[in-house]
Amino acid sequence: METEVRVPSGAPAVPKFSVYVDENDVVPGALRLVGRLRPHWDIQQVKTKLFTDGITNKLVGCYVGNSMEDVVLVRVYGNKTELFVDRDNELNSFQVLHANGCAPELYCTFQNGLCYAFMHGIALSPQHVREPALFRLIATELARIHSIHAHNGCIPKSNLWVKMHKYMALVSSEFTPEAKNTRIQKEVPPLQTLEREMAWMKPYLSELNSPTVLCHNDLLCKNIIYNEKEGWVKFIDYEYSSYNYQAFDIGNHFNEFAGVSEVDYSLYPDQSLQMQWLRIYLEACKQFTKKAGEVTDNEVHTLYVQVNKFSLV
Template sequence: MDGHGFGPKLLGLFPGGRIEEFIPSRTLTKEEMRDTGIIASLATLNAKLNSIDMPLPKAPQLIPVCRSWLARYVINGGGPVEMKQTAVHGEVEFPKVLTMRQLEEELDEMERFLEKQPSPSVFCHNDIVESNVLVRKEEGDKDDVVDESKLVIIDFEFGCYNHRAHEIANYMAEHGMKYGLLSPPYYDTDLRAMEDEEYARTFCSAYLDQLYKDHDSEAKLKSQFLTGNREEDLCRLMAEGRRYLGLPHLFWGLWNMICAQELEMVNGIDLLVHAKDRLVMYYKFKPNMYKY
């Protein structure tokens, strides 16, 4: 990634590992992630990231990855999930017991949905949250001042090609997640924040401006399903994010099902409880797939 200007510089490789540049820094806070200037800066960085070419399968990987995680869950001895909402507020309709067959059917439906979507397949980080964004610190810097040009995206563990809409939707989904709370379940959710119009417009506006810079011809714009009409294209990006909003929750729900088997808890969070809440939110936002 450092060859494209992202993440720490790679200094060397050895059997079983690698040596990377140490970056004097700190991670962003949740409050900073909600700052208008930082939202725009991250959107710009994300658009640049989504425009690079990586030597990876170019087809969207969401479904293959989710299927592999579901298979791994079953191999690990996993079975039906007794559903319960813990930190998801309000009424949500979802199955009381979620079987493996039902999850397979959800993935089948999602696959059919994705096949029809006019969103380009781009290299995605898939997990840009405050803990995965560093702020470079230099001598004389003040801790309370964030220079947006010093933001560094790290941890590409989940990096792969996906629809651009998935990356946008993951931003919107994480906007409504809050971790690090002092009492169980040690996280909370805000469903309204996940569909916040102002946040989506701020992010997508800066993202679109960078897309226009990176795709400066009619043919390039067409490859991104863009017209060059700014308001029309902005509405498209915002609609993409809303339409895909349930998908990151299913993605993280399946991931947390595996983590619950193999890790049990991280930072005090019961990962099975978190997995169930993610699946509840998938069902909450699933209608968006056909609404926008």
């Protein structure tokens, strides 16, 4: 069995540059990389735009002119993110998703990050993902990813519980009581409580027979890009992509309807919206896997039950 995503043999190699980009001053390093990737550009004319300045990574776009038709995105890994992100698996996932039309072109990697193409569109919000026209596109795109065969003949195995145990271990080893955020202490149950819940969920959810597929695993609204002009959505940020239970990926996305910084679980999709979403998803899965037959009410209901149980994780 396999838990790691495998790039098909014969896939083009991704260039690796021995360049380190200072996360506190990303522009000089980004320009060094652009000089290699776009040698015909006049470095003096290159403009930069900071897209994110978060704790997990920093993302800057480099381009010339005013149209932003060709933008090189330079993403710098955040400090200590290697503790919980498997960078090799992320790179493999990126390549596999691009080969199947689900991700932009990956230009290169460097010592503490990677460079890739920019996708034009807007990052969605919790209000957007409730709109039928948009959630139809999202459900279809997720079905496309879940239908990708990227295991080179091996039987894929979910790494959900391995990851969860790793995160639990990091909480207990990397954070002292003094370092813990007051808000987290107030709003999140103690670690021992979470560990008991996980111990209960693991055997229960593992027996639901949710298929193991290639998952995004972080489908929050801002990771969904919508291009209104061309009528598509694509997903970005593959740091957590891996083999996982189908129902987890969908349940995680439904949780994201409630927001991130200011969570409102009244926004969690109701049964009617979920049933529509899941039927669209299952129809797309059958289309991508070339399976005959109509999607039945029983198939939709079964997935509905699995998704809402896995959303607990």
